[in-house]
Amino acid sequence: MSRVRMIAAVVSCIFLCSCVVVNKTETVQVPEGQESAEAAPASAPETAPPAAQAAQDPVEKAFADMVAYDYDKERACLSVIEDYCNSTAADPAKRKAVSERLAAILGTDATTACKDFVCRQLREIGDAEAVPALEKLLAAPEAGPGAASPGDMARYALERMPCPEAGDALRNALNAAQGKTRIGIINSLGERGDAQSVPQLAALADDADADASSAAVAALGKIGNAEAAAKLKQLKDACIGAARPLVIDSYLLCADRLAAAGDKVAAAAIYDDMFCPCEAAHVQIAALQGIVNCRGEMSVPLISKLLAGDDPNLFPTAARYVVDMPGQQATKAFADQLPKLSPAAQAALLGALSERKDTSATPAVIEATKSKSLMVRNAALQALVPLAGASGVPIMVKALGSEESAERNTALSCLKTAQGEMVDAAIVAAIPGADAGRKVALIQVIADRNCSAAAPILLWSAQDADKKVRIAAFDALSMVAGPEAMGDVLALFMKSEGAEQRAAETSLVNAAKQISDQDARVAPILAELANAQPKTRCALLRAAGRLGGAKALESVRAALKSDDEETRETALRVLSEWPDAAPAEELLQLAKNAPDLPKKVLALRGYVRVVGLPSERSAAETLALFAKGMEVAERPEERRMVLSGVADVSNSAALKMVEPYLADKDLSTEAAFALVKIAKNVSADDKDAAKAAVTKVLEVSKSESVRKQAQEVREIIEKYEDFITSWLVAGPYLKEGKDGKALFDMAFPPETSEAKSEKWTSQKVGTDQNRPWMIDLNATIGGDQRCAYLLTKVYSPKAQEVNLEMGSDDGIKVWLNGAVVHANNASRGMNPGEDKVKVALNEGWNCLLMKITDGGGDWSACARIRGVDGGKVEGLKIESQGATELLSFSPDTFLDCWQVSGPYMQEGKTGQEIFDVAFPPEQADAKGVEWNDQDVGEGNKPWLINLDASIGGDDRAAYLRTRIHSPKEQDAQLEVGSDDGIKVWLNGVEVHSNKAVRPTTAWEDKVKISLKEGWNDLLLKVVDYKDNWSACARVRAADGGPLPDIKCDCQGGLK
């Protein structure tokens, strides 16, 4: 321990709350040689800064303030000290000085919260010079419940300080310490791995105080040297009580420490000692792990013994060590042992051998696939996957024929996952010799492995004597066959029939589709048409039809005129299944002129189908085509079919087309279903039409199921209908080198007087069908690190307060009638309604402008208006057209420039009691009052004057002053909010007084005032009772509307 000597130090403490400077003299210890002015500026009377200087230097002021810091106060002074401490990193002398200066505070009567902070700082920067003061705390009496103990705080620093003096201090304090302080010291010595403390801890391990003894036992394990091990062994041998698990744990930990330090012999002796069936399973596991770590390959016999034993609990653990045991010798030993083990042990060992990935075990694993035990055979098959490569394939193939389904399934899954270059080839090679069942399985494996080289064997299998094999081969070919196999597949296709031909058709079509040219892919098929027999011709037409294209269509058209009835009918069917709308007109004509009803129905069904396929056509064109279909349809069945086609057109014009059919008794149900479906799809674009349609369905339809669907759609529309879907958009706006966050407070034209001349374009909301309420700027504008503005107007039938609910990705700033009502410079994803702000709508039209910033990734926004109770607001109208006319800005409508004076209080009086006390600022001669600038705005409340932040405390008053410029004499409305009470003077006359106890709600109190032309002086008194303390104020026109020509200034000319 370093020598110390006593000097007197003065710590300046300024207690802000009483505005009195208190000097305290304290005796503290400072290491020798550190008493120079540079080293300890606050510790000698001559260097103690005068109060005036302290007030000027932020660090000095923070040192002065911090001694009175408490948990109910702002910690700004602590932050200054933290920053200062950090700044000394490169200057050891400065760091030592500040550490000393902090340590000195521990001996004063600074608050506990302050000392707590000092100890936290010393943990980070303290060194030997701080130890004596901390050591004193270790000797201080323990605090009772509900308070911080000095010992805990001291250890918070000492435990993490690397200097040996910290360890000395802990050891020195140990003998005299009691209770929790003593336990804490023991714990800290353990955590420091303090070998010098072992004799003391060893003695404490026998202490009568069970808590202290337990702590000592734990600490001995953490220190873990030979001396600690000896004591722990002694304890373990003697201990049989409740303390035994802790002793064993510590003993094992001690062995781990010894092993890590290189003394594997001593460690292994402990593990051997603990590896006993008499111990709990997890203790045996821990001991076994230690033995393996210390002895390596030497522990193979032990693991073998475990596997050969009768405790299955230990098999998984033993298997884990098999995996990690190094060397081929170990593999050999385990492989040799395999057949001699119980099935459960064999299964565990096989799993481990497979994880070892040492292929020298493969013969033993192969042998195990012949075991009588199903469990062993399955485990062996699984082990073959990583070990055997292609050589395992024949064994797996053989197992495919097992009588046990579990084994067949294992073999199948092993074949699908087997790894190695030649595995595919081995599987292919196994097919010719396999029976039909295995062939089918192997063909499925090939398809699953997507083995493209297997086409020849599959073509060969497609001619197998067994039909199941042939079908499986065609199915596999449809996955793996390329265009080069097309000729062979076509030949086989023409020979096949029934289910086999359908499978062949798919493989033919899939192979052809890999040729990019549409006519080339179908050419080989069409070439066969001319000479084919009718049955084959029909099959060829079906295949060609699935591929589509002009050439194929030509051939099918020709077939429509064939002499052969079956060919004509097939051609019609193929046409009705055409992959695009090319034959639409043809199908319509066929439907009109069909000789019989079935053909008419078939043609019309085909027509409706192809018209409904995705296309480039406009919705109006598609509807016109359906209308033609409706003309041709005669029976209700066909007309319903057309309606079901119209139902898929997502356009409100489709609603108009369908609605008349609601009145047709034969079609009303189908029409109702169609209306509901269309309404659902168009609800984001045209919610009024959609809502009207489902409302009509609910009035008319008697079908329960359609009514239920209609009700659901109406609820969705109503749920989202308040979201504003009509916006004008301007943007993007960006600035080189500025990210989204930085753009938030940059005023681009749309938020200035140039707003009207910007290009505003109408933008669609709900481009994402699942989020019909969202305007997706990423989709419509795109890009990163930019912003855009959204503008609309809102009609309110009366002046009223409403909630504006918003979501944004990322930041959002909102102006209502030119005044900022919300600002949140967030980085976040879209979450509708995440931000809610109460706003006042004027009667008539209101202008709503939102700025949405993007810091990368998605970029979107949404907003809706709800009542202050969260319910729907009746009578609102929202439209973006003409909203630019309403654009105006009155940035001064909330008063954002203030000076503050205070706090003012009276000893023993509450805030309510001083509400009417006239402090100097409201007295006639207010000269000599000190005024400071006051920040305005916090988080999403740009208008908030936070007095807690600038002054703080409870039961006090502050005054705020500013001046307002009016271009003429006029009546106006002053609107204020306050937490808590507020008084207002305008031009020296009291105009408002409200002794409220409340949180600040924007513009809660409204006061009629008369402004004179030119500058008007405004003075507020805001009184705090408890907790928060804040206010806000703005000036509006007498009718509550915006008053754009008002200016606010507090910088000059204040009286």
Next chain:
Amino acid sequence: MHRKGNVSRRQFLTAAASAAFAPYIVTSNALGKNGTPSASNRIVMGQIGCGGMGNGDMGAFLGNPECQVVACCDVDTSRREDSVKTVNLRYLGNVCKGYNDFREIIARDDIDAVGIATPDHWHAIIAIAAAKAGKDMYCQKPLSLTVREGRVMSDTIKRYGVVFQTGSQQRSGPEFRFGCELVRNERIGKLHTIKTGIGGSPSTGVQPPEPVPPGFDWDMWLGQAPWVPYTRNRTHWNFRWILDYSGGNITDWGAHHNDIAQWGNGTMYTGPIEIEGHGVFPKEGLYNTATEHHTEYLYANGVKLICSNKNKGGVRFEGTEGWVHVDRGFIDAHPKSLLQSEIKPGEVHLYKSPGHYQNFIDCVKSRKETVAPVEIAHRSITLSHLANISMLLDRKLKWNPDKEQFIDDPEATRYLDRARRSPWTL
């Protein structure tokens, strides 16, 4: 007395599972009627921490017929009693007991496994005690409060061979696994940069001390953390914004996204060699975790990981030939065709979990390693702890991931752990 010869339910199940060597199947003799394991053969569980995440975890175990919850622990009496009520209602009987002190649950020989969903500063002490008692556990993320805590947790859990699942459920999400498989199989070429997007923490004003609510054991809630007077915003949920109990959003979400970054980078068992973090910490008010943060990590394999509140949410892997971006329920890639890519036999296939809770239950029975084991969770959360240290010191740090030590940096080393309030220790 120690429980020599006292085979717990879990050990019984282990025996049954080993005998079948079918990890996911309980032998029929362990089954009750209707295919549900009989009560005596279920995994008997206790839930420690009954807040939002605790109730979520417990709900999953209550819904699983292979589990039986018999104990709930919380230092907030009303939460504890609500959870006990939930359990008893689920089993239609008075079967669940409530505890204020987790040590009483760990001391119960009939309990096989515990769920841990306390505030972060309690994870290590409870998990280490549970491991020493041979209990398996499902422990919420972030794993630890300090690097040292995670190291001791991992070592102790490994020593006793207990099963541990970290509540970083993204590891069981198919989109995250597939995204990492695309990276590990070099579908995006050679990986060079990973970007994780994690928001900043909020700030707040001064929160004056308040009376401790009746039924709330404030001293036990604080546990190892330095004593301070009670105020509600220190506790439920908001504890995570205070460095005494957590590391802010960086640990809260780093436990997810940086964990996936490590998975894709194949560095689950190691860590970066350089860390440079800069952040903004509130200077006032109760909360003191970073409101804005940006940390760049450099790995020995040359890959750079950039974790920032300015990055898009989720994890983006950038390679020489493309990129993959994965987030919850979302995966995108360039080229788009990667999304249709198939991972073939012989390529890197990552651990496929059937669901995070089920994976835990399966592993309790098979004794196999879970998809989010403690060592991996420790390595992942170490990234967040290192970011906080670098930001607090406002400078670059050099790190030896093998030794888990800073290189010649005694100042930073102090931050690797904190002294614990007596009597708590690891």
